[in-house]
Amino acid sequence: MSVQIGNIDLGDFPLLLAPMEDVSDPPFRYVCKQNGADLMYTEFISSEGLIRDAAKSRQKLDIFEYERPIGIQIFGSDIEHMREATEIATAAGPDLMDINYGCPVKNVACRGAGASLLQDIDKMVAMTSAVVKATHLPVTVKTRLGWDDNTKNVYEVAERLQDVGIQALTIHGRTRAQMYKGVADWTLIHQIRKNPRIKIPIFGNGDIDSPQKAAEWRMQYEVDGMMIGRAAIGYPWIFREVKHYFKTGEMLAPPTIAERVDVCRTHLEKSIAWKGPKTGIFEMRRHYSNYFKGLDHFKEYRMKLVVADTFEQIDEILHRVTEHYSEQMA
Numbered sequence: 334m335s336v337q338i339g340n341i342d343l344g345d346f347p348l349l350l351a352p353m354e355d356v357s358d359p360p361f362r363y364v365c366k367q368n369g370a371d372l373m374y375t376e377f378i379s380s381e382g383l384i385r386d387a388a389k390s391r392q393k394l395d396i397f398e399y400e401r402p403i404g405i406q407i408f409g410s411d412i413e414h415m416r417e418a419t420e421i422a423t424a425a426g427p428d429l430m431d432i433n434y435g436c437p438v439k440n441v442a443c444r445g446a447g448a449s450l451l452q453d454i455d456k457m458v459a460m461t462s463a464v465v466k467a468t469h470l471p472v473t474v475k476t477r478l479g480w481d482d483n484t485k486n487v488y489e490v491a492e493r494l495q496d497v498g499i500q501a502l503t504i505h506g507r508t509r510a511q512m513y514k515g516v517a518d519w520t521l522i523h524q525i526r527k528n529p530r531i532k533i534p535i536f537g538n539g540d541i542d543s544p545q546k547a548a549e550w551r552m553q554y555e556v557d558g559m560m561i562g563r564a565a566i567g568y569p570w571i572f573r574e575v576k577h578y579f580k581t582g583e584m585l586a587p588p589t590i591a592e593r594v595d596v597c598r599t600h601l602e603k604s605i606a607w608k609g610p611k612t613g614i615f616e617m618r619r620h621y622s623n624y625f626k627g628l629d630h631f632k633e634y635r636m637k638l639v640v641a642d643t644f645e646q647i648d649e650i651l652h653r654v655t656e657h658y659s660e661q662m663a
């Protein structure tokens with residue numbers, strides 16, 4: 334059965350790209366979309382930053398036609414500011430708005446925001462209601478199981494947020510206290526999905542890193558779709574591999590070296606097109622080791638890639654990577 338959010342049709346069992354700070358920007362989203370991501374989100378954007386008109390927050394509002402459907406994710410601790418930020422983000426023309434109630438970090442930006450709201454559900458509900466009223470777009474929420482092991486309150490959160498009008502909920506199967514440690518536990522996500530009161534799509538998130546696990550957890554936890562984060566970093570093929578496995582029960586061959594190089598180059602080109610050569614090349618540096626994970630002695634090439642400062646130089650090194658490793662693997 335097709336999954337709907339508002340009038341957005343996501344098809345059967347959509348795969349979502351997780352919002353990831355400093356990772357899920359438009360160049361990265363481009364390569365994920367090419368490889369089958371059905372719904373994507375921006376990195377989280379500070380409501381305070383948007384209101385102050387901070388350049389960094391504003392830039393994160395950039396979205397492109399090829400990305401649709403796309404959601405803008407915002408976070409904040411002040412309800413009135415979240416309302417204002419929703420209006421600003423809505424004007425940027427996304428397909429939906431998402432609220433972050435999952436960020437576990439305690440820095441200035443996240444103080445009282447993100448997962449902190451799991452300690453004050455009444456405020457979370459009031460904030461969500463304000464956001465829903467401030468936009469004509471569907472609103473979704475991303476959160477965690479609860480604050481810590483003793484307060485896993487997402488079951489109640491799901492019902493109350495649905496009641497104030499959210500149209501889908503993604504749950505990361507960890508508590509705030511777990512940060513990213515331990516193993517994600519989707520048991521509670523399953524219970525929410527089985528709650529007869531819940532009518533909105535429930536997406537599972539946390540630790541999906543292979544087609545087999547995706548298929549197993551799909552069966553076991555009966556979610557409406559899955560959100561994938563870390564496994565897509567440097568490996569956007571995860572989306573097409575999971576889809577292929579769902580359809581055929583067989584593993585798609587992994588990308589060849591030539592394909593890895595091609596996608597890495599596309600990512601670089603999009604990065605330059607979006608941010609200009611200087612910043613585009615600089616920001617791409619953090620991605621090379623991810624694209625070529627597992628290749629023997631790749632470090633030598635990586636060292637060259639991260640000091641090269643023109644597209645031509647990088648392209649030349651990438652050609653050498655293709656030659657070197659294609660021969661090695663032939």
Ligand SMILES: Cc1cc2nc3c(=O)[nH]c(=O)nc-3n(C[C@H](O)[C@H](O)[C@H](O)COP(=O)(O)O)c2cc1C
Nearest residue numbers: 351352353354376377433505539540541561562563
């Ligand atoms: C580098 C990084 C940045 C992240 N930034 C965000 C963010 O901006 N908003 C958000 O809701 N979650 C953020 N997350 C959490 C992910 O969206 C996701 O919930 C988490 O990584 C678990 O999914 P995974 O096991 O598939 O990676 C971030 C995670 C990572 C690793």
